Amino acid sequence: MGKTIAEKVLSSHSGSDCRPGDIVIADVDFCMSQDGTSSMMMRELRSMGFVSPKTKRGMAMVIDHNSPCPSADVSVIHKAIRSFADSHSIPLHDVGEGVCHQVVLEQGKVLPGDLVIGADSHTCTYGALNACSTGLGSADVAAAAYTGKLWFKVPETMVLRVDGDFGLMIGAKDLILTIIGKLTADGATYKSLEFKGAAIDSMCMDGRMTVANMAVEMGAKFCPFEFDSTTAKWFSERGIHAEHGLSCDPDARVESEMDFCTDDIVPMVARPHSVDNVCPASELADVLVDQVFIGTCTNGRLGDLEAAARILKGRTVKRGMRLIIAPASRAILLDAIEAGIMHQLIKSGAVVVSPGCGPCVGTHAGVPSDDETVLSTANRNFKGRMGNNKGVNIFLSSPETAAATAIRGTITDPREVM
Amino acid sequence: MTILRGRVHRFDPNDNINTDYIISGRYKFKIDDIRKLAEHVMEDIDPDFASRIEKGDIIVAGRNFGCGSSREQAPRALKAAGVSVIIAESFARIFYRSAFNIGLPLLTCETGWVRSGDLIEVDLSKGEIRRGSTGTVMSTSRIPQVMQILLSDGGLTSHIMKHNGFSLETDKME
Numbered sequence: 087m088g089k090t091i092a093e094k095v096l097s098s099h100s101g102s103d104c105r106p107g108d109i110v111i112a113d114v115d116f117c118m119s120q121d122g123t124s125s126m127m128m129r130e131l132r133s134m135g136f137v138s139p140k141t142k143r144g145m146a147m148v149i150d151h152n153s154p155c156p157s158a159d160v161s162v163i164h165k166a167i168r169s170f171a172d173s174h175s176i177p178l179h180d181v182g183e184g185v186c187h188q189v190v191l192e193q194g195k196v197l198p199g200d201l202v203i204g205a206d207s208h209t210c211t212y213g214a215l216n217a218c219s220t221g222l223g224s225a226d227v228a229a230a231a232y233t234g235k236l237w238f239k240v241p242e243t244m245v246l247r248v249d250g251d252f253g254l255m256i257g258a259k260d261l262i263l264t265i266i267g268k269l270t271a272d273g274a275t276y277k278s279l280e281f282k283g284a285a286i287d288s289m290c291m292d293g294r295m296t297v298a299n300m301a302v303e304m305g306a307k308f309c310p311f312e313f314d315s316t317t318a319k320w321f322s323e324r325g326i327h328a329e330h331g332l333s334c335d336p337d338a339r340v341e342s343e344m345d346f347c348t349d350d351i352v353p354m355v356a357r358p359h360s361v362d363n364v365c366p367a368s369e370l371a372d373v374l375v376d377q378v379f380i381g382t383c384t385n386g387r388l389g390d391l392e393a394a395a396r397i398l399k400g401r402t403v404k405r406g407m408r409l410i411i412a413p414a415s416r417a418i419l420l421d422a423i424e425a426g427i428m429h430q431l432i433k434s435g436a437v438v439v440s441p442g443c444g445p446c447v448g449t450h451a452g453v454p455s456d457d458e459t460v461l462s463t464a465n466r467n468f469k470g471r472m473g474n475n476k477g478v479n480i481f482l483s484s485p486e487t488a489a490a491t492a493i494r495g496t497i498t499d500p501r502e503v504m
Numbered sequence: 505m506t507i508l509r510g511r512v513h514r515f516d517p518n519d520n521i522n523t524d525y526i527i528s529g530r531y532k533f534k535i536d537d538i539r540k541l542a543e544h545v546m547e548d549i550d551p552d553f554a555s556r557i558e559k560g561d562i563i564v565a566g567r568n569f570g571c572g573s574s575r576e577q578a579p580r581a582l583k584a585a586g587v588s589v590i591i592a593e594s595f596a597r598i599f600y601r602s603a604f605n606i607g608l609p610l611l612t613c614e615t616g617w618v619r620s621g622d623l624i625e626v627d628l629s630k631g632e633i634r635r636g637s638t639g640t641v642m643s644t645s646r647i648p649q650v651m652q653i654l655l656s657d658g659g660l661t662s663h664i665m666k667h668n669g670f671s672l673e674t675d676k677m678e
Contacts (some may be wrong), residue, residue, distance in 0.1 A: 109650055109669050122533050126576050130661045152533045159534040163506030207574040207598060223576035225660045233669050237650065271520045272568035276597050305571065305596055360520060447529040466526040466572060470548040475528070 087337025091310040092278035095332065097216040099201045106341070108240045115200040115217075115251035116231040118146040118184045121153065122447075123224045125163055128170045130228035138174055140234030143195050147171045148179040151394035152444040156450040163195035182413025184441040187211040187299070189385040192417055194324060198313045198331030203230055208383050208465065213298035214291055216317055218278070220307050241278045241307045242341035247333065248285040250348030254273075255500040257410070258293030259385060259463070259484035261285070262300045263354040264427035265346065267364035275305030277341065280334045285348050286311070291320045292389040294498040299384045299466050303361040353499045355461075356482040359469040367487050370497035376458040378403075378492040380436075380485050381412030381444040387461035390485040391422045395430040397489035397500060404437030404495035410452045412434045412444025436492075448473025461491050506628040508588045510560040514620040515549050521565055523599065525549045534650040541577055542584035558660045559586035560624065564618045566592065570599025579603040589626050591615060591633065591644065599644035606662035613644040 089097065094267055097103055100110035116140070119127045121249035124147055139145040150188045163183075171178035179189045189206055196202055198216035203209060204213040207221035222236075248261060266273075279301050289297075294311050301309035306393075311317070313331020321328035330431040334340075353367040379385070380394050392412060403409045411431055413419040419441050422428045432438060445452025448471055454460050457477035483491070486500035493503055515521060531544045546553040563582065564570075570578060579602050582590070591611045592605070603610050609628055613676040618624065623636035631644040647655070650672050657663035665668065 107587070109672060111672065122529070122575060133661060133666060151529075157534060164537055205574055205576075207572065209574075221574040221598055223574055223579075223598060223605060225576060225605040226601060229660055229664055229670075232665060235670065237672050239650075239671055266568050271571055272594060272596070274566070275594065305568065307597055332652055447533070449533045466522075466524070468522050468572065468592070470528050470530070471524055473530055475548045 087339060088337040089280060090334045090338045090340060091280055091312070091332045092218055092224060092243055092308050093338070094130050095201050095310070096238055096240050098199070104240045106240050106242045110240060111235050111237050112201055113142065113234060114203055114236050114272050116195045116202045117141050117204060117230045118148060118186055118190055119205040119224065119227055120151055121149045121167060122151045124167045126224035127205055127228045128166065130225050131232060136232050136364065137156045138432040139176065139231040141230055142234070144176070145231050146177050146179060146190055146195065148183070148189055148243060150185050151182050151447055152449040153181035153442045153444050154440055178187050182416055182440050182442065184418070185386065185443055186417070188387070188414040190321050191215065192415060194326040198317065198328050203227055203236060207302045208299050210301045210306065210309050211295050211299040211383055213301065214311050216310055216313040218308040218310050221392065234391050239276070241276050243280055243334070243338070244274060245279045245340045245343045246279060246281050246346065247343065248281060248283040248346045248348065250285050251288065252285060252348050252351070255486045255504065256351055257484060258289060258296040260351050261346070262297045263356055263364045264301050265273060265480070266300065266362050269304045271303065271360055271364045272305045274301065277306050278308040278310065279306045281311055287314065290389060291316060292387040295387065296384055296415060302493040303465060337463050343353060350405065353484060353487045355487065355497060357469055358467055358479040360484065361465065361467060367483060367497055370481070373481070373497045374459060375407065375461045375491050375495060377408040377410065377452070377454055377460045378488050379410045379452060379460060379462040379464065381414065382446045382464040382477060383414060384465040385485050386412055386414030386418065388418050388421050390463065391418070391427050391431065393426065394485045394489035395427040397486060397503060398434040398493065399414065401432055401434060401493050403492045407435040407492055407495050409492040410445055411438045413441045445472055447471070454478045461488055461497060463488050470477065486489045493495035508560065508562070508626040508628065510562040510588050510624065511558065512562050512564050512618055512622040512624055513553065513557065514622055515546065516563050518566035520568045520571055521549070522578070523570055523575050524572055526570065526578040527575065527581045532575055538577070538580050538584045541581045543579045545585045554585060556587050560588045561586055562624060563587055563590045564615050565590070566615060567594045569595050574579035574598045576602045576606065579606050581583070581607045583608045584634070589628070606652045607655065607656060607659045611644040611648065613642055615652040617642065
């Protein structure tokens with residue numbers, strides 16, 4: 087019998103022929119932590135007498151969630167992270183380099199068929215590169231860094247087939263919001279999600295990263311995309327040797343299969359205060375928005391900024407509206423400057439903050455006022471998420487819907503401003 | 505034989521209590537001291553919880569408790585606040601591992617019958633919950649063997665130090 091990608095990766099990394107439900111001790115290729123999760127990891131590692139990471143390609147520490155440092159309290163944590171990274175020869179990606187997940191991908195530390203963990207729930211993003219990657223707590227990441235291994239329960243696999251061609255102004259974010267709405271916040275708990283279908287084959291890597299990023303919003307463990315020519319091209323453009331990867335065997339035993347068609351997918355929005363509370367953007371035309379945020383590990387990549395700039399071209403942000411942009415990495419910011427995208431966005435009235443997590447987690451720039459409404463391209467809209475729990479409503483959408491909303495001041499289906 | 509006794513706390517919402525609600529990003533990124541973080545647990549959905557909770561108290565919830573962010577501060581802050589065990593209909597994956605990793609036991613069962621303020625008794629090894637006033641007894645699903653090993657070793661880091669690596673040789677888990 088064939089295997090799913092998750093079963094192949096866990097089998098090869100544990101030296102066993104494993105099946106769903108098995109517990110395996112597997113070699114971990116790479117791990118990472120960020121400034122919100124590093125302190126506890128460092129404490130565990132110190133108590134174990136840690137010297138250097140045993141994971142195959144080492145580890146990375148990234149200062150992205152609260153960066154540049156907004157207060158003296160946080161500066162103490164950042165200083166400790168820098169000192170720890172330095173004394174254990176761990177590559178540190180400091181303020182302004184970008185969101186941990188984008189930085190790790192750009193560094194070429196994740197290869198097809200890899201097993202990767204990170205002390206950040208959106209570590210599942212690397213599934214776009216044909217890896218099995220997942221977010222875990224700091225103690226698990228410390229254990230992997232210290233031993234080079236970790237225990238895993240082999241997950242069941244759900245196959246999601248998406249056929250058709252996406253319409254104009256509709257894409258990966260609308261697809262994943264549609265799926266989350268259908269499966270709900272715990273509909274894929276412990277599962278590996280594996281995608282198939284024409285709409286996935288034609289999806290660019292930025293789009294696949296958006297989809298994989300949000301797999302955890304349904305509780306999924308992994309979201310490995312199949313290796314194809316798009317994956318190979320992404321690696322070769324970055325000078326990384328990766329010609330082969332894994333796919334889900336046609337005769338693999340999967341727990342369930344679901345079919346989606348792009349004909350049924352329209353610009354979607356997640357309403358407060360849960361990600362699975364979705365509806366078409368067009369149904370929210372009367373929702374007045376105070377702040378739009380475009381960025382994050384979900385939608386802060388070049389294609390996302392470019393899509394927003396295309397819509398904002400020759401237009402300005404509605405008076406009274408704040409449009410905040412946080413490119414996902416320094417490399418993306420530089421590319422966007424070179425392509426004229428940043429010029430366009432700023433000219434339209436956007437304020438650009440440092441590459442990193444931006445206002446997503448509410449720790450620094452862009453905290454909304456009481457009773458305000460925010461439309462964000464991030465992955466979470468929980469109450470209080472952006473730093474203020476007093477009457478703030480957070481909606482989630484694609485960059486296209488976000489840009490259209492910034493122009494009109496109310497939630498807008500981007501097809502209406504074409 | 506571990507028997508835990510405590511007063512029940514339930515929340516609104518009952519399902520999908522995420523780790524942002526357990527400990528907000530407003531605090532967890534700047535406060536490193538877990539006892540100080542514990543003063544803010546559940547603040548966004550129950551502002552008085554941290555002042556009401558007493559050592560040994562028990563959280564009871566619906567589905568998908570602990571979903572969202574991987575922040576290990578969530579189980580750690582609950583434990584530091586005095587929570588002895590959490591009982592829910594289901595848990596999110598990362599929270600589930602992290603709680604056992606740091607020595608906070610979790611049990612799953614149907615929870616509609618338990619109310620806020622109830623005094624309950626939890627027998628971890630038998631997987632039984634008994635309500636003090638009525639004597640109602642409910643069975644929980646068994647704690648997976650891997651988690652039992654981690655719990656009895658005092659958490660993941662102690663487990664690794666004790667065995668110089670992983671020692672989780674078990675049969676197939678449920």
